Amino acid sequence: xxxxxxxxxxxxxxxxxxxxxxxxxxxxxxxxxxxxxxxxxxxxxxxxxxxxxxxxxxxxxxxxxxxxxxxxxxxxxxxxxxxxxxxxxxxxxxxxxxxxxxxxxxxxxxxxxxxxxxxxxxxxxxxxxxxxxxxxxxxxxxxxxxxxxxxxxxxxxxxxxxxxxxxxxxxxxxxxxxxxxxxxxxxxxxxxxxxxxxxxxxxxxxxxxxxxxxxxxxxxxxxxxxxxxxxxxxxxxxxxxxxxxxxxxxxxxxxxxxxxxxxxxxxxxxxxxxxxxxxxxxxxxxxxxxxxxxxxxxxxxxxxxxxxxxxxxxxxxxxxxxxxxxxxxxxxxxxxxxxxxxxxxxxxxxxxxxxxxxxxxxxxxxxxxxxxxxxxxxxxxxxxxxxxxxxxxxxxxxxxxxxxxxxxxxxxxxxxxxxxxxxxxxxxxxxxxxxxxxxxxxxxxxxxxxxxxxxxxxxxxxxxxxxxxxxxxxxxxxxxxxxxxxxxxxxxxxxxxxxxxxxxxxxxxxxxxxxxxxxxxxxxxxxxxxxxxxxxxxxxxxxxxxxxxxxxxxxxxxxxxxxxxxxxxxxxxxxxxxxxxxxxxxxxxxxxxxxxxxxxxxxxxxxxxxxxxxxxxxxxxxxxxxxxxxxxxxxxxxxxxxxxxxxxxxxxxxxxxxxxxxxxxxxxxxxxxxxxxxxxxxxxxxx
Amino acid sequence: xxxxxxxxxxxxxxxxxxxxxxxxxxxxxxxxxxxxxxxxxxxxxxxxxxxxxxxxxxxxxxxxxxxxxxxxxxxxxxxxxxxxxxxxxxxxxxxxxxxxxxxxxxxxxxxxx
Numbered sequence: 147x148x149x150x151x152x153x154x155x156x157x158x159x160x161x162x163x164x165x166x167x168x169x170x171x172x173x174x175x176x177x178x179x180x181x182x183x184x185x186x187x188x189x190x191x192x193x194x195x196x197x198x199x200x201x202x203x204x205x206x207x208x209x210x211x212x213x214x215x216x217x218x219x220x221x222x223x224x225x226x227x228x229x230x231x232x233x234x235x236x237x238x239x240x241x242x243x244x245x246x247x248x249x250x251x252x253x254x255x256x257x258x259x260x261x262x263x264x265x266x267x268x269x270x271x272x273x274x275x276x277x278x279x280x281x282x283x284x285x286x287x288x289x290x291x292x293x294x295x296x297x298x299x300x301x302x303x304x305x306x307x308x309x310x311x312x313x314x315x316x317x318x319x320x321x322x323x324x325x326x327x328x329x330x331x332x333x334x335x336x337x338x339x340x341x342x343x344x345x346x347x348x349x350x351x352x353x354x355x356x357x358x359x360x361x362x363x364x365x366x367x368x369x370x371x372x373x374x375x376x377x378x379x380x381x382x383x384x385x386x387x388x389x390x391x392x393x394x395x396x397x398x399x400x401x402x403x404x405x406x407x408x409x410x411x412x413x414x415x416x417x418x419x420x421x422x423x424x425x426x427x428x429x430x431x432x433x434x435x436x437x438x439x440x441x442x443x444x445x446x447x448x449x450x451x452x453x454x455x456x457x458x459x460x461x462x463x464x465x466x467x468x469x470x471x472x473x474x475x476x477x478x479x480x481x482x483x484x485x486x487x488x489x490x491x492x493x494x495x496x497x498x499x500x501x502x503x504x505x506x507x508x509x510x511x512x513x514x515x516x517x518x519x520x521x522x523x524x525x526x527x528x529x530x531x532x533x534x535x536x537x538x539x540x541x542x543x544x545x546x547x548x549x550x551x552x553x554x555x556x557x558x559x560x561x562x563x564x565x566x567x568x569x570x571x572x573x574x575x576x577x578x579x580x581x582x583x584x585x586x587x588x589x590x591x592x593x594x595x596x597x598x599x600x601x602x603x604x605x606x607x608x609x610x611x612x613x614x615x616x617x618x619x620x621x622x623x624x625x626x627x628x629x630x631x632x633x634x635x636x637x638x639x640x641x642x643x644x645x646x647x648x649x650x651x652x653x654x655x656x657x658x659x660x661x662x663x664x665x666x667x668x669x670x671x672x673x674x675x676x677x678x679x680x681x682x683x684x685x686x687x688x689x690x691x692x693x694x695x696x697x698x699x700x701x702x703x704x705x706x707x708x709x710x711x712x713x714x715x716x717x718x719x720x721x722x723x724x725x726x727x728x729x730x731x732x733x734x735x736x737x738x739x740x741x742x743x744x745x746x747x748x749x750x751x752x753x754x755x756x757x758x759x760x761x762x763x764x765x766x767x768x769x770x771x772x773x774x775x776x777x778x779x780x781x782x783x784x785x786x787x788x789x790x791x792x793x794x795x796x797x798x799x800x801x802x803x804x805x806x807x808x809x810x811x812x813x814x815x816x817x818x819x820x821x822x823x824x825x826x827x828x829x830x831x832x833x
Numbered sequence: 834x835x836x837x838x839x840x841x842x843x844x845x846x847x848x849x850x851x852x853x854x855x856x857x858x859x860x861x862x863x864x865x866x867x868x869x870x871x872x873x874x875x876x877x878x879x880x881x882x883x884x885x886x887x888x889x890x891x892x893x894x895x896x897x898x899x900x901x902x903x904x905x906x907x908x909x910x911x912x913x914x915x916x917x918x919x920x921x922x923x924x925x926x927x928x929x930x931x932x933x934x935x936x937x938x939x940x941x942x943x944x945x946x
Contacts, residue, residue, distance in 0.1 A: 452933070454936075479915065
């Protein structure tokens with residue numbers, strides 16, 4: 147997304163406009179009012195006496211609200227306007243816009259104020275892929291309102307535009323005639339609602355009787371509550387405090403209430419394309435945020451549990467027990483031109499579902515949820531062996547059954563060329579990427595704990611423990627590259643090692659599948675010059691055939707990836723290295739004003755001096771937003787043991803003091819303190 | 834009647850207890866337009882115990898669609914959620930119950946799309 151576009155959002159409704167507040171979208175342009183994966187406005191342009199306006203300034207008041215200060219004119223450098231125009235826009239089930247025009251002159255002015263409005267009702271996928279529409283459009287002026295409608299069979303969507311002041315409404319917009327007295331003002335309130343077409347717009351969801359979004363005031367109160375209930379931070383590092391606050395606010399913005407979750411919310415993946423339920427992203431973000439906003443984890447678990455696969459459906463790559471990949475509400479999903487109702491093609495969310503359930507219980511002590519989700523957790527554990535063992539070799543592999551619109555790579559590195567051999571050639575399918583085996587190991591280990599503790603099934607616990615131990619033994623034999631001393635990124639369709647060096651090694655540390663005797667060599671790679679850029683760990687090591695410092699999964703640094711690698715480093719006792727990695731990512735965050743992008747370039751830090759943002763990266767993105775939170779956890783060494791929270795700080799020396807106050811959990815609320823004592827330069831040279 | 838819908842609901846009531854619905858409680862009313870009449874099914878789920886009837890009664894969730902479409906859903910040929918998004922199947926009330934009920938529909942016939 148380019149930086150001069152203004153975005154505001156609420157749930158999965160969002161507006162992207164230029165800095166004047168105008169929307170002029172083309173089929174491939176991502177501006178507009180979007181709701182439930184459909185664009186409800188593709189044109190929204192304000193003119194005064196036929197003239198476009200110029201932006202003086204734009205204030206993002208809240209994530210759901212923006213104020214544009216404008217003057218009429220043609221864009222000349224010198225502005226001496228007798229008029230000021232203020233547009234205050236807030237997102238709800240659509241958006242509302244207050245337009246105020248101030249006359250600074252000694253005499254009255256007569257104005258013609260015009261809003262041009264239109265909608266192409268494009269599906270988000272169409273905006274991404276530039277596809278043609280199959281339905282019919284209708285525009286109606288009725289009861290002082292402008293109705294923009296789209297219909298394809300029974301699928302109907304409508305935008306309804308109305309105004310508080312009298313307007314002449316035609317099929318392309320609204321015109322106001324105003325006389326403003328000397329030093330007087332003129333105001334109007336515009337309402338744009340987006341919904342299912344019919345007599346009245348309704349929410350576009352499976353449960354189409356859902357209540358309307360809460361108003362502005364309650365949203366502001368909700369954000370206040372959200373910030374108040376999260377732990378408080380104290381530090382001498384202003385940058386760290388700013389990054390923490392930014393993360394909490396963005397996480398609030400990225401909360402999304404799927405129709406089936408009632409009023410509860412879970413993290414959507416990212417703006418603008420991914421304001422929807424994603425299995426993997428929602429789970430990773432919930433894990434990152436557990437010490438701060440544990441309710442996200444509870445909602446994620448419940449919602450993903452509700453939608454757990456129960457059938458064998460090739461189009462959706464669905465299996466019984468499988469956790470969904472992505473759910474969409476737009477036209478292409480509805481007409482099954484895309485498989486997202488929901489699509490299940492991922493190989494990691496299912497074991498990660500069990501990992502999150504256990505980690506959530508360790509923090510919250512909420513055994514009721516573990517009992518309520520017993521069936522789903524057992525089905526997820528069963529999926530690993532029954533449906534994911536595609537090669538019969540005891541490893542999770544993936545191969546899409548929907549060959550037309552399914553995903554080739556069903557791991558977090560889901561672009562087409564993300565998994566490659568050192569010489570650059572791509573393996574065939576099925577593929578068993580290494581981190582999937584780590585997640586399976588962790589899921590079995592944690593599943594055993596839950597079986598013993600909550601489900602009271604000792605037999606299952608013992609079986610899972612035995613399977614986990616066996617998996618660990620085989621994995622350390624089959625994936626370990628002896629001469630390179632790291633783990634292969636995958637086994638290919640013949641069970642051969644795919645030998646490139648990747649950041650996936652860090653996820654293996656996090657899962658605990660790595661033999662203790664191999665950990666040191668793995669850490670040496672992660673913190674060594676081929677993988678560590680000075681900011682973070684590259685997805686693919688320098689020197690590999692497909693390495694490209696701005697290649698999506700083949701050389702860029704992903705903050706989310708690094709946050710889990712830091713957790714892995716702590717798990718194996720590499721405190722200094724974890725602190726070094728945290729310092730690199732948090733330094734990078736400072737360059738992005740506390741909002742880490744999805745990915746940034748893998749260039750050497752000493753060469754570029756600043757992190758180079760990946761060109762089309764999503765921002766804010768949930769698991770990037772969660773990365774600083776998880777790094778706070780790893781730096782303070784927070785870990786629930788029994789009924790207590792253990793604090794074992796290891797902070798980089800750039801942070802003098804860090805305190806996290808009122809960390810919620812089964813212990814009530816506790817505080818954690820740490821001082822920066824780790825010399826990060828030394829930590830690096832020792833690695 | 835011998836329709837796919839009838840077979841589906843009769844199968845449900847025979848199973849009586851379904852582990853897929855262990856944590857589900859609620860009543861779903863399914864109103865189907867068949868030959869100009871409304872065919873009504875009332876499915877009551879109580880922690881996995883399923884009761885199916887044609888009774889009138891309160892429901893937490895009402896699903897209305899054509900009998901032809903529901904016959905195809907009952908055999909796995911159509912996906913209920915996609916049909917709801919298309920506007921061919923209307924859901925009123927607690928839509929989570931429809932998500933739960935979906936678990937009981939069979940897999941689609943295996944074929945390449």
